[in-house]
Amino acid sequence: MWGPRPCDPAAAAALAGMLPFETTIGLYEQPKPRFMFKMPRVVPDQKSKFDSDELFRRLSRESEVRYTGFRDRPLEERQVRFQNGCREGHTEIAFVATGTNLQLVFNPVINGYAVPDLGRECDFDKEIGKVHLRAHFIMNGVCVRWKGWIDLDRLDGVGCLEFDEDKAQNEDLILRDQIERYNQRLRDFEDKQRVFRSHPQLDRPENDIEALAQQEGYMRAARRNRHQQWHAPR
Numbered sequence: 001m002w003g004p005r006p007c008d009p010a011a012a013a014a015l016a017g018m019l020p021f022e023t024t025i026g027l028y029e030q031p032k033p034r035f036m037f038k039m040p041r042v043v044p045d046q047k048s049k050f051d052s053d054e055l056f057r058r059l060s061r062e063s064e065v066r067y068t069g070f071r072d073r074p075l076e077e078r079q080v081r082f083q084n085g086c087r088e089g090h091t092e093i094a095f096v097a098t099g100t101n102l103q104l105v106f107n108p109v110i111n112g113y114a115v116p117d118l119g120r121e122c123d124f125d126k127e128i129g130k131v132h133l134r135a136h137f138i139m140n141g142v143c144v145r146w147k148g149w150i151d152l153d154r155l156d157g158v159g160c161l162e163f164d165e166d167k168a169q170n171e172d173l174i175l176r177d178q179i180e181r182y183n184q185r186l187r188d189f190e191d192k193q194r195v196f197r198s199h200p201q202l203d204r205p206e207n208d209i210e211a212l213a214q215q216e217g218y219m220r221a222a223r224r225n226r227h228q229q230w231h232a233p234r
Contacts, residue, residue, distance in 0.1 A: 040141075040175050040178060040179075041138055041141070041171060041174070041175070042138060042141050042142065042143060042168070042171045042172065042175055043141035043142065044172075044175070046141070046142045046143060046163070046168045046171075046172070047163060047168065049140075049141065049142050050142050050144070050163045053140070053142075055098075055100075055140070056140075056142065056144075056161065058097070058098055059095060059098065059100060059160065059161040060160055060161050060162065060163075061160060062148075062158050062159070062160045063095055063096065063097050063158065063159075063160065064095070064096040064097065064156060064157075064158060065093045065094065065095055065096065065148060065150070065156065065157055065158065065159045066093065066094055066096060066155065066156045066157075067082050067091065067092065067093055067150060067155040067156070068092045068093060068094045068101060069081060069082065069085065069091065069092045075155075078155060079152060079153065079155065082150070082152070082155055083131070083152065086109070086122050086124075086131055086133065087108060087109045087122070088108050089105060089106050089107060089108030089109075089122070090103070090104065090105050090106070091104050091133070091150075092104070093146075093148075093150070093159065095159075096156075102135075102146060104133060104135035104137075104146055105135060105137065106121035106122055106133060106134060106135040106136075107120075107121045107122065108122070109122050109124075121133065121134040121135065126149075127149065129151060129152055129153060130149045130150065130151055130152060130157065131149065131150055131152060132148075132149045133146070133147070133148060133149065133150065133159075134146065134147050136164055136167055138167075138171070139161075142163070142168070143163070143164040143167035143168040143171055144161045144162065144163060144164055145161070145162045145163075145164040145167075146159060146160075146161055146162075147159060147160060147161075147162055148160060
């Protein structure tokens with residue numbers, strides 16, 4: 001099966017670093033600890049990383065791409081599956097030069113028409129024999145947009161990655177809010193620790209043990225007194 005080169009760490013990192021914008025929590029996911037910092041979805045300076053990272057520089061240039069789904073099936077069947085997948089809103093492509101695989105997810109085509117409010121990200125009408133695609137996702141902590149076209153017969157075409165300014169701004173706001181909430185929780189935790197340390201008697205666990213032992217002694221004495229009163233001669 002044609003895919004990423006085994007010796008190309010950049011291709012493996014690219015596929016592992018892809019993250020869709022809409023993620024859901026597992027139905028039976030275990031509850032998280034109360035004091036836990038969630039891993040950010042994006043890096044603090046996305047534009048700088050997109051411009052300086054070697055992988056992004058290579059993928060931002062228009063280059064040949066291929067459809068990689070169902071490589072073990074006949075060409076006619078792959079053509080049908082590719083078009084059906086595009087109409088459902090997903091497909092799998094790879095950059096030929098780097099062997100970088102991408103799982104693209106975009107707005108589906110409903111009854112032959114794209115949803116107006118979501119934009120036309122899958123266009124079969126722009127050029128005869130081709131489908132033009134756009135897909136937004138987060139790759140290695142950077143909001144990007146894949147743009148290109150695929151030939152419906154050959155199942156290859158041309159595409160590239162672009163920096164997604166609008167999505168990057170939205171994710172940056174989410175990141176700042178997440179960091180601020182984490183810092184607030186950290187300040188609250190430090191305040192509680194400061195209050196705890198301001199009472200030396202709370203720092204000695206033996207005090208708690210002594211208090212429990214004393215309370216248990218009182219309870220035993222009370223039970224003994226009740227027993228004596230009950231069995232006392234009348």
